[in-house]
Amino acid sequence: MSRWIGLAARLVVGAVWVVAGTLKLPDPAATVRAVRAYQLLPEAVVPTIGHLLPVAEVVLGLLLLVGLLTRGAAVASTLLMLAFVIGISAAWARGLQIECGCFGGGGAAGLDADPTAAYPWDIARDLALAAASAWLVVRPRTPLALDSVLLAPLPQPERPTR
């Protein structure tokens, strides 16, 4: 049973990463602005992070979808999700009115509604995804994973047969 929960976690988190990253890829300048809008990182690294983020998201998502290096990818996924939670919480606490930029665009958009209204939902979603990622850190073995095709199972010490 827990193996199938793991598979579901892998596919859901992986798909979210791929979608989020792919939506950001076409406009690198927008992601740079979104990263800058959080006012957490020094300007010297903002453009690099902005250019790296969508690529890392897509790569991470693909690794999870195919189940390759599952544990490593899950560790990175958990940490990145928690970083986003911290970022959004910090923006909320300081009263910054920004769009999260979670799925592209971001930073700047039509300021029609109060963008801070979305903060609790963004945080809840990212926490849920972090939890799903953490599950995979603890139980990285899931069905239909490339890991089990490419990596030879280490012969286990013999167990007494019943």
Place this chain on the structure above:
Amino acid sequence: MTDKRSPAERVAQLRLDEQTAARRRNILVVAAVVALVVVVTVVGLVVQGRRDSTGGPVSMTPTGVTSDYGVVLGAKDAPHKVVVYEDFQCPICNEFEKATSEKVQAAIKAGKISVEYRMVSFLDRVSKNAYSSRAANASLAVLHVAGPAAFQKFHTMLFENQPAEGTAGPDNAELVDDAVRAGADRGEVEKLIDDGAYDEWVANATDAMSQHGVNGTPSVSVDGVMAKSPAEGLDALLKVV
């Protein structure tokens, strides 16, 4: 030489060898995958950097702009100084313009205020034909060719013709026609509009907005005080016109 080990010992040794070989193979596979992931990520990072034209050398700068990527309308010594960040594709900017345009133009004429328009472009993603960046480029082409008064007329037209989100806006030929109507010379303005002469400059203007901590449009500041929301900006502006 004879093997003095018992059969049981030999089996144990075989099992151990097998395990060592499997472990070694796994390490190689993991190392290869990690290397591949690193290469793909680094290539992606470089490609994203190349595709981001922000901060690159600007081949063309329109005449009459400020160092903050703005266009000033009105007297320099006007008692109230207004700064407005706008995107021609932004619907709330359009509403903002509809609500203020006439009063603002009258106040500029009367010498009550000066307005620095900082036109930016980040909404091409909701336009079928990049209206956001083409309109911004065209407005600067009109400024360059025909000056601030023509820019003001053209600025109003560009908002009047704003396409709904997800649809296509006026094409370049229509922008040229409107530019001529606003007072620009067709021969001069057509090339600047068709070439996207100020695309680079507009990309830098958009980045400059973000560096100033402004994260949305319309953003309005009156006498150096940046409004927290468009509604607040509207109130602040209406007080001085």
